[in-house]
Amino acid sequence: MNSGDSRQNELRTRPTAALVRAAIIGGVSLALALVLGRPDVILVGLPLLVWALVALARRTLRGEERAVVDPQQRVNRRSIEEGGTAAVTVRTDPGVLTAATLPMPPHADVAPRHGALAGDGEVQLRISAQRWGKIRVGPMHVLVADALGAYRAQRTLAPAEVQVVPASTVLDAPVEVPTPIGVSGVHLSRRRGDGTALSEVRAFRPGDRLHRINWRVTSRTGQLHTNATFTEQDTEVLIVTDTIADIAPAPWSDAEAPTSLDMTIRATSAIARHYLAAGDRVAVFDIGHLIGPVPAGSGPRQLRVLTTALSRASRDAGALRPARRLRSVRSGTLTVVCTPLLSRDTIAQIGVLVSHGADVIVVDTLPPSIGDTSVLNGKPLRIDGKVSDRFWPEAWAMRRLLREKTVRELREAGVPVTAWEGPSSLAPVLLSLSAARTAPRMRRS
Template sequence: MSSPPPQPPPLRMRPTAALVRAAAIGCGALALAVLAGRPELIPAGLPLLAWALVALARRILRGEEQGIPTPRLSVNRRRLEEGGTAAVRVAGTPGMLVAATIPRRGHTALGPRHGSLGADGTAGLRVSAQRWGQVSVGPVHVLVADALGAFRAQRELPPLTLQVVPTATVLDAPTEVPTPIGISGAHLSSRRGDGTALSEVRAFRPGDRLARINWRVTSRTRQLHTNATFTEQDTEVLIVTDTTADIIPAPWAEPGTPTSLDMTVRATSAIARHYLRAGDRVSLFDLGHLIGPVPAGSGPRQLRVLTDALSRAHRDDGTLRPVRRLRSVRSGTLAVVCTPLLNPATITQIGDLVAHGADVIVVDTLPPSIGDVSVLRGRPLRSGGAASERFWPEAWALRRLLRRTTVRELREAGVPVTAWRGPSSLAPVLLSLSAARSAPRRRRS
């Protein structure tokens, strides 16, 4: 049986500067009135002294000499999608003024705008996450004061972590796969067996199910006939993510333009959601050690496990990470590689997947603004700064030209490459693969 979490120490209320001034001025005015014989000073100091005495008596009657409970920080939801909002609640003692301040983090929006709010007893704020990952709420600075403003205390509450999962994008693409390899699922195979798609009507054989007897043909031919069907199979979808480096957009790109890591994570989430809803088994393998591997699974639980793994990824300082090699893959697996196609080791890994018999699709996650110098036509380039800043556009333009050779070689090898532009990015590739699966093939002699 787990023990309850330790309670934080109580807040010790300290006199405010207003209380000290009121007591000092009130006592000084009364003393001066008595010593100097000037009774007109009594009305000037008596209200301040009375306010100080009332505040002190109120504190004694409420039993606040030993301190008050520390306000509690809570959120209504720890897991939300990109663009979602979580309500942050700082609950203090009723009858006390509670002022809470939350520091603003990157890619978050606060409500109120500056993250500060005062309220009676409980302060409620809002945190909107605009980017996937871990979002830290806090440390929250809390100031507690009594109703008269005579005593106050302040403390920093430890931060809470919100888990922001990628947006639940639904792909506008078919669910057919080139090579179904399972024994049950949603994909129609060429093998006859238990299923719902009609293959042919044939004569009844011993062992056929009575429920599949075609009574219309039987009554017409005076001989038992049964319906033969195609089996429905599933497949294993392997999503390979390239997180070896995070490529940021060009300086002239619009604010909020996603980086290569953002595009990779969002594409991975959309592809996994698409095939898990179709009943397939989906696994995840990360080449850059940023996202832990997710074993193959199916159903809503697998979708939650995978999105949790994506949201736990942390953005580091942009250092280049070594590529982790995928040892083996089952023949016929649909492998979707989300990569900006800049690391030679990743290109080698794509070749290994093809050599193992996987059906490989490459999703290009390089930001479109990288290497695009069309926006610079007619505009003078900056001549100051370091050399890396002066030649940044030209260097990336040359790198994109070199990358075109890689894309052409992959396509010539039978590996389709499509750029990630949203939910409809994979539709042309999957339609072509589905058509290639059903197209006639030349028989080898």
């Protein structure tokens, strides 16, 4: 680094108020002792004068400059998962007392607890994310001083951003799909071809592969037989997210309770991770256009692209976004709709997907704490121990009862609806779809 750059990165220190007061009091007491001829007066300010002289001599004898290196802020991880931790390090010159104070970001914990720490030339604070999204780290206030506290300087560092992606929840569910439509993969197809799952042992035909000859049956029957297998295919999974509105619990309820957007994002991340691990192609279409469309892809790169897109979604409390419509979908596509089932546009979109021949599953992401129907049985709402006259719980309870009609109609139309309750939410639905796929069917004459 040249001298010009070093001067730009220097932080000018100034005498502290304590040094100024010590010098003034010590000098005044010395002057009064000389003027009044009373040596005992100097004892009043002698300790302060000695401290000031020691601080000045220490700065001069050690050859310390009047400036220190400008504090540098570094975040070790720009992207973390929910529950993960990022470290924020502030570094100056060795031997310089460095104190850093960090504002408490929402939905995150800071260690030390109050966001303030001091150290010798370097301090490190840790931020633990409790919810997906963006965490604004800073602006951080940094104070540097010498060991005696005689010279100091302060600087406010620009804030940094940490991306928090949804937690890597692993679904406790099978990977079978009702209708594989790809070329190769892990899903067992109904049609016969190259694969590993045995379909039948039959007589050899021209064109059969020689390595599939069943020599045991051939030797027993005296006629050449071969193993017929089912093909194995991948599929395309389309996750439709409903971000038209973020439905939050009541302000007086648990502050850490998830909103409908939280549950939608976490369900989308878990489902995408589940099928990408199986080698399928996963795409995302957002009805509310908060996340933005993610084209179909597969592999670890697609998972990074998808989780990054999910974490960039912003929360606008109470904001309603216009609905977007999916124009077409490939027949046989496994479509998972993550929605609180409150918007007519979303319900209409589910009907369109079914009419296009997609295998549709609806994941209900309305938080269970919203619309508790027990208030309709005369149970009063209490806030801080007092009975409230608000009608919010009753209104949401009535809305949940009306929503049950929509759920019932979807199920009667053959669309399974399951509430998102964690990694095991989709297991019963996928198992029932797999059973329905392999069940015997009546053949029409």
